[in-house]
Amino acid sequence: MGGMAVKKVGRGTYKQQISDDLRQQIADGTLAPGAKLPTEAQLTDEYGVTRGTVRAALDILVNEGLIVSKRPVGYFVRERKPMVFRPQAEFRPRPYTPEMDAFMTEHQGRDPEQTIEVSIAEPTAEVAKRLQLKAGQLVVARRRVRYLDGEPFNINDSFFPLDLVRDTPIMRPESIAEGANEVLASLGYRQVRAIDELYVRMPTPDEVRRLELAPGTPIGYHVCTGYTEEGKPVRVAITVLPGDRHVISYERRRETPADES
Amino acid sequence: MGGMAVKKVGRGTYKQQISDDLRQQIADGTLAPGAKLPTEAQLTDEYGVTRGTVRAALDILVNEGLIVSKRPVGYFVRERKPMVFRPQAEFRPRPYTPEMDAFMTEHQGRDPEQTIEVSIAEPTAEVAKRLQLKAGQLVVARRRVRYLDGEPFNINDSFFPLDLVRDTPIMRPESIAEGANEVLASLGYRQVRAIDELYVRMPTPDEVRRLELAPGTPIGYHVCTGYTEEGKPVRVAITVLPGDRHVISYERRRETPADES
DNA sequence: TAGTGGTCTAGACCACGCC
DNA sequence: GCGTGGTCTAGACCACTAC
Numbered sequence: 429m430g431g432m433a434v435k436k437v438g439r440g441t442y443k444q445q446i447s448d449d450l451r452q453q454i455a456d457g458t459l460a461p462g463a464k465l466p467t468e469a470q471l472t473d474e475y476g477v478t479r480g481t482v483r484a485a486l487d488i489l490v491n492e493g494l495i496v497s498k499r500p501v502g503y504f505v506r507e508r509k510p511m512v513f514r515p516q517a518e519f520r521p522r523p524y525t526p527e528m529d530a531f532m533t534e535h536q537g538r539d540p541e542q543t544i545e546v547s548i549a550e551p552t553a554e555v556a557k558r559l560q561l562k563a564g565q566l567v568v569a570r571r572r573v574r575y576l577d578g579e580p581f582n583i584n585d586s587f588f589p590l591d592l593v594r595d596t597p598i599m600r601p602e603s604i605a606e607g608a609n610e611v612l613a614s615l616g617y618r619q620v621r622a623i624d625e626l627y628v629r630m631p632t633p634d635e636v637r638r639l640e641l642a643p644g645t646p647i648g649y650h651v652c653t654g655y656t657e658e659g660k661p662v663r664v665a666i667t668v669l670p671g672d673r674h675v676i677s678y679e680r681r682r683e684t685p686a687d688e689s
Numbered sequence: 690m691g692g693m694a695v696k697k698v699g700r701g702t703y704k705q706q707i708s709d710d711l712r713q714q715i716a717d718g719t720l721a722p723g724a725k726l727p728t729e730a731q732l733t734d735e736y737g738v739t740r741g742t743v744r745a746a747l748d749i750l751v752n753e754g755l756i757v758s759k760r761p762v763g764y765f766v767r768e769r770k771p772m773v774f775r776p777q778a779e780f781r782p783r784p785y786t787p788e789m790d791a792f793m794t795e796h797q798g799r800d801p802e803q804t805i806e807v808s809i810a811e812p813t814a815e816v817a818k819r820l821q822l823k824a825g826q827l828v829v830a831r832r833r834v835r836y837l838d839g840e841p842f843n844i845n846d847s848f849f850p851l852d853l854v855r856d857t858p859i860m861r862p863e864s865i866a867e868g869a870n871e872v873l874a875s876l877g878y879r880q881v882r883a884i885d886e887l888y889v890r891m892p893t894p895d896e897v898r899r900l901e902l903a904p905g906t907p908i909g910y911h912v913c914t915g916y917t918e919e920g921k922p923v924r925v926a927i928t929v930l931p932g933d934r935h936v937i938s939y940e941r942r943r944e945t946p947a948d949e950s
Numbered sequence: 951t952a953g954t955g956g957t958c959t960a961g962a963c964c965a966c967g968c969c
Numbered sequence: 970g971c972g973t974g975g976t977c978t979a980g981a982c983c984a985c986t987a988c
Contacts, residue, residue, distance in 0.1 A: 469954085484977090643752075763973065
């Protein structure tokens with residue numbers, strides 16, 4: 429419109445121009461991680477648009493996961509400090525020693541904790557299908573939220589057929605020293621095979637709440653189904669990994685990586 | 690406000706109530722995948738708020754990836770039909786046969802295509818670090834977009850040190866029958882080890898454009914670095930996997946899956 | 951108390967696809 | 970032409986936090 433000292437930038441709608449401009453400033457370091465953005469009022473003046481338009485531009489960046497709003501202080505460039513999540517570290521040699529625990533050892537020097545809730549529940553369709561349960565069969569759900577330095581780090585929910593684990597340590601809401609898989613093995617259900625699925629999606633409101641996720645944070649949804657020698661599924665573990673706190677890393681050997689043609 | 694036949698729902702702000710209500714209808718099947726939502730005008734009447742508030746509620750669902758807007762027709766419940774992406778399928782046995790190509794074989798019955806662009810470029814910091822390049826060293830970039838039934842399916846960009854692949858088939862913008870890794874191997878750079886990293890994040894505007902992503906679609910960002918026997922990195926492959934088109938699936942054997950304690 | 955972002959209203963004009 | 974969603978304006982009130 430009839431602006432005066434109004435900042436002129438690229439093409440497209442106003443909100444696109446503004447978000448593109450700010451995104452560029454974030455990319456080139458003009459706005460460094462952790463830096464505070466101008467206030468909505470300042471941006472309103474700077475670009476010569478109304479506050480609603482400025483907010484629309486900022487919403488774009490919020491939903492891209494680039495900035496966060498810390499009300500009523502202002503908007504800040506988001507800082508990422510992902511932890512490494514190693515699927516192969518989830519394979520631990522026997523005999524088990526507590527020092528080998530994947531969760532504890534991956535993050536030495538920080539302060540790991542976890543909450544555990546155990547319940548008997550009807551399985552979701554997703555779990556029932558993978559455990560090959562018949563209608564009416566119940567499962568034991570061990571729901572955990574793992575924390576690092578007091579911040580939620582990931583969700584790890586495991587499900588077992590109730591018939592298999594009734595009156596075992598798996599049903600107690602506390603850490604299992606030898607690991608739930610050893611308990612299953614001692615019951616005659618040693619797992620020799622696992623199928624992993626990894627989905628990438630936006631979190632549900634429930635996941636946002638449990639993991640205290642900022643808007644614009646996608647998640648990795650990792651479903652691991654464990655089978656016995658006989659092919660019986662005995663355990664489904666679902667891990668929810670916030671995209672801003674994880675890198676999933678693994679190593680392969682001896683064969684030629686393809687990915688090419 | 691002083692509404693009349695206004696739909697009353699839960700707690701929170703109006704936009705939260707409205708988006709919660711619609712999300713529930715999507716979850717319980719009242720609004721099935723592919724179904725058309727009421728128009729903004731209808732929702733405005735139904736909930737007794739202004740159009741701006743209705744749009745704020747719909748924006749929440751769009752950014753959760755639950756609905757898409759098909760202008761100027763209306764909003765629709767999003768349908769997901771993910772393809773399976775198997776990292777282990779990326780290991781192919783030698784001798785290579787075209788029928789084994791991971792991309793082709795995983796999707797039989799559909800119509801795969803790809804575009805290839807090859808350029809000599811300065812590496813990004815990300816690539817330079819993984820290839821252990823010195824300042825000024827250039828790379829060959831092979832950028833591909835893979836399509837299935839005419840729809841973009843994923844991005845696969847590979848980077849090679851220019852010194853290694855000058856005047857080889859890798860520099861031609863066309864399919865390499867035997868695979869780029871075989872070319873590298875024949876040059877004396879057979880890869881025996883790979884390190885994989887998988888990040889989960891929202892796409893950049895460039896990725897949105899190349900993959901024609903709907904808003905609210907997160908991506909998996911897969912970086913694979915291949916090393917020779919001597920530990921020299923010779924190739925970085927970056928695959929961008931739209932969350933709405935992929936399930937990453939793999940299988941493990943012989944060891945006990947942990948994920949438990 | 952001042953200033954921040956969060957929410958909501960009321961109204962306007964536009965581009966696009968369909969009829 | 971009509972109805973759809975996309976954009977933008979102008980103004981209001983609120984909750985929260987730092988001062």
